[in-house]
Amino acid sequence: MSLVVYLAALVFGMTSVLLFRRPRTALRNPLTVSTCAAIVLGALVFVCAAPATLATVNDLTGVPNFGAPLTYGMLSAYSCAVLVLLINWRGGSRARVRRLVLRAMAAYGLLVVAIVVLFALADADTERLTDLDTYYAGTPFMREMILLYLLGHTAAMLVMCAVCVKWGREVGGLLRTGLRLILLGALLDVVGFQLTKYAAIGARWTGHDLDFLSTTVAPPMASLAALLCSAGFALPRLLPPVLAHWRGLGDYRRLEPLWSLVEPVSTAPAPPTGWWQLPQARLQWREVSIHDALLTLAPYFDHRVRERVRDRALHAGRSPHEARLAAEAAMLADAARRAAAREEPPGATGTYRLHATEVLGPSGLVELAQALQRPAPRTAASDSAAPRSLTETLADPEEPHVA
Structure with a gap:
């Protein structure tokens, strides 16, 4: 007893x-x-x-x-x-x-x-x-x-x-x-x-x-x-x-595709280590690091890529918001490729703001990460090809893209 x-x-x-x-x-x-x-x-x-x-x-x-x-x-x-x-x-x-x-x-x-x-x-x-x-x-x-x-x-x-x-x-x-x-x-x-x-x-x-x-x-x-x-x-x-940390853990994992793309150019401090780091703290560090990397990649944004993919997505029947996300994901993937190859930035970059930087919290970055994994918008000429993600499409040297 x-x-x-x-x-x-x-x-x-x-x-x-x-x-x-x-x-x-x-x-x-x-x-x-x-x-x-x-x-x-x-x-x-x-x-x-x-x-x-x-x-x-x-x-x-x-x-x-x-x-x-x-x-x-x-x-x-x-x-x-x-x-x-x-x-x-x-x-x-x-x-x-x-x-x-x-x-x-x-x-x-x-x-x-x-x-x-x-x-x-x-x-x-x-x-x-x-x-x-x-x-x-x-x-x-x-x-x-x-x-x-x-x-x-x-x-x-x-x-x-x-x-x-x-x-x-x-x-x-x-x-x-x-x-x-x-x-x-x-x-x-x-x-x-x-x-x-x-x-x-x-x-x-x-x-x-x-x-x-x-x-x-x-x-x-x-x-x-x-x-x-x-x-x-x-x-x-x-x-x-507890629910907030659970949601933070989910968002942290969903940001992985975006983080993998921009990590090479991020200048944020090293991530916190140790099992005691709660998901919210890990998520906050990843958000800050991604935003830092986006600022670094901004000079490499090619708006011709964004406009081309946006028009293609709208033509394929996607909503304006989905088309914008697909276009920004394509532009970001292209910028990451240019930065990794040490190419010169495009001539005119403008002052365009990504949707992910206009909303509070990680939701905008999560949408951008998910857009990177969606199949790239296809034209009628490429409908017979197997769908690939935007990052795969722009990383393939044989895939035509706007330089």
Whole structure:
């Protein structure tokens, strides 16, 4: 059982590491700080609740069941952190947020103090590592301590459920998905953990034995509920950058044909090395390097090549945009050939701007790279020939082209 609980704590804690990957930036964001605090406290609850941890704490302190108020106090702190996170997530004026946060911290601070005081007053000399809630369900002061920590946690989860239902009607996209995961986790916590605890304790009060609900059913339900809540809190913040890096990796690869063509003339610094370089950083370097190479090749642009290929593409039925891309790809391939052969630049280059330099981001360069791989526009005289890409056509010395 301890191994399963420790594994849940590890997964829980890793989420906070991912959210807190940039400490200097994260510390200035109350939402990130409160999210990480809630997740870390949730992980600590699992660590403290593991029977192996309870036994170690009891041995170190020399107080039987000292791990109980420690775990219940940590669970109360987690409940408070969840409410603080919801307050920061909701937002509002700084004064209002600060006031609500202080109220939540004060309420749960008093709850933690009450748990410690009740444990100190109780007679709990028999160590119980897995069934303390039911074993001491009828013991004075221990009974009140157990009910207090359960009620405090129940209040936090019910507030979370209400907030998630309300906000879920007002937002969409990833935020709504995250709220649904949090709602599912909170409901699972209420039904699978808290109600089973209440039922097992109530059974003890009436002389029945439903301890398995508290010792066997509740712990895994609490673990699953906490993981769902953690995923709900982290998803809206982690998934967008993950998707951005995924798209960056795709664009980086799609730029390969263009980069292979212009790399010999690029004067950009050496690319960053190391497996830790994220796709977005690699893509940004490739964009800068390609634009640098385009500036170097600009004097070699032959607009007669561009106009000829454009007219041929329009005649072949391509749209004006496709024709422009095909013409620019042909002109760029011809310029790269001239630069590689150390030929003299054409007489008149003009001030023409490539489509790739007119749009923000890598989309224009990606279109240009894809145009380099498309079959070159063919005239009626060459329809029987096998289609070849523009770079292949212009690189073939036997293929006629405008010099």
